[in-house]
Amino acid sequence: MGRGPALNTDRGAEAPTRLLLVEDDARIRQALRMALADEGCEVVEAPDGESALAALAGTPVDVVLLDLMLPGVGGLEVCRTLRARGNLPIIIVSARADHRDVIAGLEAGADDYVTKPLVAAVLAARIRALLRRRAPGTTGVATVVRAGDLEIRPDEQVVLRGGRPVHLTRTEFGVLLELASAGGRVVTREALLRRVWGYDYVADTRLLDVHVRRLRRKVEDDPDDPRCVLTVRGSGYKIGQTG
Amino acid sequence: MRIVGPSLRWRVAMAFGLVSLVLTGALATVTWNLASGYMLRQREDSAVLQATVDVRLVEASLRAGSGGLRDLLAGLTTDSGSTVLLEREDGWLTSGRQVDPAALPRPLMELAEAGVPARQRVVVDGVLVIAVTLPVATDGSTYVELFPLPELDRTFRFLSAVLIAGVATSAVLAVTLGSWLGRRALRPLTELTAAASRVAGGDLGTRLPDTADPDLAPLTSSFNRTAGALEARVRRDIRFAGDVSHELRSPLTTMANAAAVLERRRDELGGTSRQALDLLTGEVDRFQRMVVDLLEISREDPDAADPVDLLDLGELVAAALAVRPGPAPAVERAAAPVLVRGDRRRLDRVVVNLLDNADRYGGGPVRVGVTRHAGRARVEVDDAGPGVPEHLREQVFERFTRGTRAGRRGDDGGTGLGLALVAQHVDRHGGTVHVCDRPGGGARFVVELPEAAP
Structure with a gap:
């Protein structure tokens, strides 16, 4: 019986990746739990938002898989609450594929957005990519990187702006680090998606655009007139040299 | 059977033109008759008056002796461009523009010889003249005077030209007006046609603008109602396809993942079960793609938020x-x-x-x-x-x-x-x-x- 490659986790290399699956459809929960177990993941189930938040209080998990259409507290609300609490990786798993739903989900703080129907193998690949970029000390960049008034310390996953720490999610951190490492050269959207999210090829770059928007809100004086994270029209992004 | 005739607009234009032609034509004919008749009568009366005066002079000259007759006749015709013919025993005495008495109409000459005063419009040597004949009281000989009518002729030509031009102009104007009116009256139809073809071309949101015109309001509202119903129906169908696909996503997720779990354990299955599993996973896969495609194709209006x-x-x-x-x-x-x-x-x-x-x-x-x-x-x-x-x-x-x-x-x-x-x-x-x-x-x-x- 083949097993998926062991997933890196924050809880220690030995333990299997633990996922919190927030999904109101019992059959989907059951099928995904079995299939994700085949991929080497341990699944904690929650049928609605309240029980999800309650479960998180007692059980440490590595990644939250979040449905948007939930009874009671909606998925977006749960996502915002979790993001307000910290950096816990969130992947939205939704039947809604409309542009505004995707944007709303990412704006609420999700790291990734996948649409049903999907298979566990795809989900596991996304989880692996997400955890890879979230594992501290695995960026391979040891030195401190500077971009304008930002000081990026990859080892500690810390960004200082004018000496004061800026609170970034690790996806935002990943994007910023990729751009800063390029030292003012243009990084294409495809390259960013590949390096940060680990996608081979994604035609849909909304994911990136929303994260850049969120990043700008945290590191720019005026997010509508960015000086640090610059858009290169029709190509990608780069770091402004002067800051 | 369908007869393809001229368009409605052209029929309207032609009717306008025809009516105008008949009306202005009749008007012009009456005007012509009245004006020309009146002017001719005036001219004839003055010609007869002139001839009567002239014949008196001739009679006086004859009575006084024939010495100054020729001079008199020459004097009578010098300024007026007229012709005087006087029948003497030794033939016709002519003064002014030379005219052969034989060229004058026979009935007129007979009346003149019979001593009856008469007048007639004739063309002599290509010139329109009024011929007046009077008996000479002294000896019963015949006096004929011809008055050319160059001014009258010119006036008639001018008048007829003006009338014909007027009739033609009014007919052309009427056709133009008819055509314009036709187009104007048919504009709502043209707009309706354009709107209908936009609807047929897939622009279901097409509507005709509201109108206050009581003749057009029923047409407009009826069209808009029909288009609205059509749009609602099409949207309902599209939404239905979208809703169905949407509802299928959840069971499909379950099926796909359950199939994946089985697929991982295919080694544990027998040959027949394995074949069945392959069929199942293949079809679930296709089913998934179909649902995704269906959802994509049944997405409604272009999302304003779609990235460009x-x-x-x-x-x-x-x-x-x-x-x-x-x-x-x-x-x-x-x-x-x-x-x-x-x-x-x-x-x-x-x-x-x-x-x-x-x-x-x-x-x-x-x-x-x-x-x-x-x-x-x-x-x-x-x-x-x-x-x-x-x-x-x-x-x-x-x-x-x-x-x-x-x-x-x-x-x-x-x-x-x-x-x-x-x-x-x-x-x-x-x-x-x-x-x-x-x-x-x-x-x-x-x-x-x-x-x-x-």
Whole structure:
């Protein structure tokens, strides 16, 4: 019986990746739990938002898989609450594929957005990519990187702006680090998606655009007139040299 | 039976013209008769008066002796341009413009010889004259005086020219007016036709503007009601397809993952079970793609929030080809980047679906061209397969048609929506897609999009 490659986790290399699956459809929960177990993941189930938040209080998990259409507290609300609490990786798993739903989900703080129907193998690949970029000390960049008034310390996953720490999610951190490492050269959207999210090829770059928007809100004086994270029209992004 | 006559507008214009022609014609005829009759009578009366005076002078001259007669006659005709003929025993004595008495009408001369005063309009030597005959009281001989009418003739010519021109002008004006009125009256119909063809062309939101005109209001409201009902119906159908696909997503997720769990344990299964599992996973996979395609095709109006980027079509094609398994086709790219403005995800779908289509029905793509053509960005996907027969070239872009393989859906694994999605996405970007023969055999799918300025 083949097993998926062991997933890196924050809880220690030995333990299997633990996922919190927030999904109101019992059959989907059951099928995904079995299939994700085949991929080497341990699944904690929650049928609605309240029980999800309650479960998180007692059980440490590595990644939250979040449905948007939930009874009671909606998925977006749960996502915002979790993001307000910290950096816990969130992947939205939704039947809604409309542009505004995707944007709303990412704006609420999700790291990734996948649409049903999907298979566990795809989900596991996304989880692996997400955890890879979230594992501290695995960026391979040891030195401190500077971009304008930002000081990026990859080892500690810390960004200082004018000496004061800026609170970034690790996806935002990943994007910023990729751009800063390029030292003012243009990084294409495809390259960013590949390096940060680990996608081979994604035609849909909304994911990136929303994260850049969120990043700008945290590191720019005026997010509508960015000086640090610059858009290169029709190509990608780069770091402004002067800051 | 259908008789194709002149258009309604032209019939109206012609009727206007005809009525105007008859009316102004009658008016002109009456005017002509009255005016010319009156002027002629005036002129004749004055001619008779003049002749009567002249004949008195002649009589006086004859009575006094014939010595000054010739001079008198010459004097009478000097200024007026008239002609005087006096019959003497030794023949006609003529003064003024020379006229042969034989050229005068016979009945008039008979009356004159009988001693009856008479007058008549005649043309002598090409000149219109009034001939007045009077008996000479002294000896009973005949006096004839001819008064030419050059002014009157000119006046008549002018009058007739003016009247004819007036009639013609008014007829032309009436035709123009009729045509204009016809067009004006038919404008609502023209607008209705245009609106109806927009609806037929797929613009279901088309409505006629409200009008206060009581003659047009029923037509407008009836059209708008019909179009509204049609739009609602079409939208309901589309939404239904979308809702169905949406509802299918959850059970499909369960099925796909359950199938994946089984697939991992296929070694534990017997031969028959394994075959059944393969069928199941294959079909679940196709089912998934079909639902995703259905959802995509039944998305309603272009989402205002849909992203619009400046895209290099060449890069898009290269990226799509880079992740495809199998031998890569030759790529022909224009030297400068071919840019379009649009939704990257949708345009990527267009390229991928065309490549998939070539895989499924044309034995794989053999060439992909990214060029510009008359201000349009152009993507061509060629295959070396059997091509698409002429009569199916529109149909292949409709939903659930599989060209020559329709009905044989056994092994192609397609969803039947690929090319329909291509057509829909391209249309949404203001472009066109068609299929033609590839030079050298096979099919060539051509997508043309508005080119964007860099």
